[in-house]
Amino acid sequence: MYRASDEVDNEAWLADLERACDRLDLPSETRSRAADLFLSTVPDGDRSKQPALAAALYVATLATGERRSQGDVADAVGVSRLSVQQRWKSLMESAGLEPPSW
Template sequence: MHSARERVEHERWLAEIARIGDGLDLSPEAISCAEDLFLADVPAADRSKRVAAAASLYAGGLIAGDGRSQGEVADAADVSRLSIQQRWKAVVERAGLEAPGW
């Protein structure tokens, strides 16, 4: 669980996650999971936050059983598919979960 202060501090990115998730027609559970994953390890550099948000959306969809392809998420988030591919497992692991080995 994340504090209200963290949510307020990163409100812009949480809104962006929700907007992209809605555009992908992700379930509320997947979007909520993505928000939690993002807040578990917010990058310091602003330029890295868009990729972290996209990777969190991809991973949140997988965890919630409502996954989309890396390409779909990348297109919706305006990042490269390779960026998501390189980042999503680390996002999952930093949240204390075990990433699948496939």
């Protein structure tokens, strides 16, 4: 869970998230889920926020059935695919979601 002030503190990052969602043509449910995941687990350091944002977006695409590849999400956010790959599963589990078994 996150505080309302987290939204204000991370306004620029949430704007980046919206731009990435536009690039991926994602619906509002996926956008909202990604923002919730990001704000619930936002790291302290700015350097870690962009990869965390990408992982949150990838997990949101899986959770809402709007699957996009790790590479597509990474490109939309501006990080490496490895950044997404290293973070998505632990984020999904910490959110109480079941990772896919493929």
